[in-house]
Amino acid sequence: MIAMSPAMISKNITPDLETRAVPEDHLSLRLWLRILTCTNLVENEIRSRLRTDFSTTLPRFDLMAQLLHSPNGMKMSDLSRHMMVTNGNITGITDQLEKEGMVERVKVANDRRSSLICLTMKGKRHVKKMAAQHETWIQTFFGDLSEKSRKDLFHALGELKLVTRTQLSDKA
Amino acid sequence: MIAMSPAMISKNITPDLETRAVPEDHLSLRLWLRILTCTNLVENEIRSRLRTDFSTTLPRFDLMAQLLHSPNGMKMSDLSRHMMVTNGNITGITDQLEKEGMVERVKVANDRRSSLICLTMKGKRHVKKMAAQHETWIQTFFGDLSEKSRKDLFHALGELKLVTRTQLSDKA
DNA sequence: TATTGTTATACTCTATAACTATA
């Protein structure tokens, strides 16, 4: 028989990362494990669907989705920061996408070190389709949550992001 | 100069995955991108510290942390479900940890196909140290969030986890 | 027939670090 895929694993069972936390553990840890579980749950499913439906991967989709909202293109260092991965990775993903005709490196006049990564027409068409589908997926996943719940969660996570980032840069 | 590591990237700048969302995007998508950003922020830092301080990786730590709360060991299929990865991966990680003397496969009488993965004494000592340190990190990251905020967030994410899981198993 | 776990394969993504070329 075929082994279970992560997407299948996410579905039909209750235990997850969180299960390792015991009641005596502190709130912060349990909170973190719950965040991680939610993320893995959704992310596994998204990765699986991107592969099945569009023969692509999450980082590739992320890069193109970033570009979708930057009509004038982005520098690779910008992409690196936005996607929270190192420079060399962006080079690799860009190389692939360029080979597939999805993006192109456009030289700029004022700084000859850098170039702008832009979607081609083909890339733009393609990522628009994927992004629309992606958003539908997310809406389905979270659809049973009331708008108020989603808004509250959004704001609470904004606070979390802020304090976490503060902590991380404090000790840098 | 040395390229920035993900941990460094996470720190000193504002833009992130979320930045790709524009105001017209729907709430669910923006919520998802924010969750993802929070997770990446913390996860990158944890991965980096596990590597630096303990020469290990997140999946390896996760597996050992799971075992810490299962004194009688766990079957590999259990670990697979808990960690939300496929069977073969658990075999690989277990092989590594067994080679390092951190865990052992213990045969059980009633089902000769499976064995229980247990922490060795060495592994138990080691993971206890790591888990304590890991919890301290998390507490620091989230430390500036009030207890009420953390509790609210915890419950809200519980709801999210529930509805997401329902959605995912509904369409299975 | 179904399950547990292993193996083999191939691939993506990743960090690190040294490097080139600009600025």
Place this chain on the structure above:
DNA sequence: TATAGTTATAGAGTATAACAATA
């Protein structure tokens, strides 16, 4: 000196799928 991007290297993690042993 600092920045933008590339390259080389090496490794981890992953899915897929076929497989053996057992249930």
